[in-house]
Amino acid sequence: MIPVKMELTPEEKGILEGKQGETLQKVMESVVLYGEVFGAKRLVPLDGPVHLVTSFGIPLLKPVFELMEELITNNLITQERFTVDPRPLDYANVKCNPLEKLVFKIMYGKQNEYEEQLHKVGLKDENAFSCTCYQPEVGNTPSQGDRLAWAESSAVVYANSVLGARTNRNSGIIELCCGIIGKAPEFGLLTDEGRKATWLVEVKTSQAPNAQVLGSAIGMKVVEDVPYITGLDQFLSTDPTAATRDYLKDMGAASASNGAVGLYHVENITPEALETGRHLLANNYRTYTIDDQEIERVIRSYPLMWKEAAAKPRVCFIGCPHLSLRQLGNWTEAITGALVKAGRSKVAIPTILCAAPDVINAFEKDQSKYQQLLATGARLTSICALMYMNNPLCAKKPVITNSNKLRTYTTAKFMLDDEILAQIVNG
């Protein structure tokens, strides 16, 4: 047994000593060692299901498949049914040529096998594939104060900041290990101290900054620290409206991918800021002021990864992280309106809107709006755009997006929503 400083219950000690089998011992050892690195003093029970980041059957991820197989062989499943990140492929709605399909077939060659493994270790259901598991339609929606062990950086930062739940930024497989034992090591964002803000971010722009750019600026500046953001309450409703939640979703995802933000507080808006206000600021916090010039500077700093800077866009992805029901409706209206204004009926480039399967099902129930969107030629899918762009043939295409996360990890070009709309309509 590894030497452990953490206080463990007799049951936890027994597992660590291998009394319940070698595999569960390794699961416990992973969680305990991980906690020890951060000085965790104990394991705490989880108050909700885990959310997994690993949703893709890339054959090269051998350690993942081997570990899953070992769990299944030993009848180990998560204590609660979990959700997972999006699937990588949807040929019906995201068109690919035969060569691209061939590459995808090799890249995600173990997708079906892996999905079977996910079901066997405790996946919620067939529709549980989304990076926005917290959307009410999906149902893995924690309450304030819930202790969790989630992965997926955009979901973690949303759960912590917007919902007031408590999870560290766990990496793939560690979150699964926590789900199996139903516990997480108590450190970092699970503690009051770890949720204190070490940055005061003052938003002093003349209008609401683009959420994706604001998040990017914050992430690049504070990296993994916790920011306390002021000034946004002049632009966003202080009631927890869907519009505010969507703004914070996109801002948080950008801050988590352009940096490593796991929690932010927004004055007069997010739950802990509402309760505690500026007492959340730690001593000796640093200050970062964001004005119009800073927003412009950040946008200009993004490198363009296309081979030809003047290339015509060939695909547009909207919805990384996945769109909410409200955002799907808003994009439907925006695309339709822009097409009417331009005297056109169809989008000029393949336009793909991404949302959770359960959110798309809910959207379909409003048949008039659903048909209105499809009539524009835009397509709906539940894939992860990043996984599409991982195909080297797709990465060579000039792809545009309004997602700062997609820009960070791929060759996609970031554009503001108005610019995206103009490209969709005019090509």
Added chain:
Amino acid sequence: MQKKVFKGRVVLPGNTSGEAVVTRQGLNILASYQKSALKKAKRVICADQNNPDLYKKDLTDKVICLPLTIGSTTGGMVLETAVQMGLGPRAMLFAEHIDSLAAAGLVLSDVWLKQRVITIDQLGADFLDAVQDGQTIEIKEDGTVTVLS
């Protein structure tokens, strides 16, 4: 030969020496490793366009000197996969406290693959000021890190 000696906290102990590759901003594991890992490459060439310190540099079997890692939570798993493929770093030397993504990947490699990437953290900002790409680094199991120039 000039030597600079630093002492950090031992996360995963061991003795080794190797060539330094240095980033003064957070290492985005997914952005850096995914292209090489997915292509079954024999070397990991950093593909993170946002990291001018590392972009297009070879990370394979190097002693990576960094403040911490950042980015997607697939990071730890990607790192573990790189280790299994023989493309992982020889050692990771963190100026700051190790972050949760790197810690997960390194712990999982240790427990499930029985492959250790020697890891020291909390070496301080001075360490990153002192170390340069290509320098030889000696690491001792008590957390002593010597930069040889």
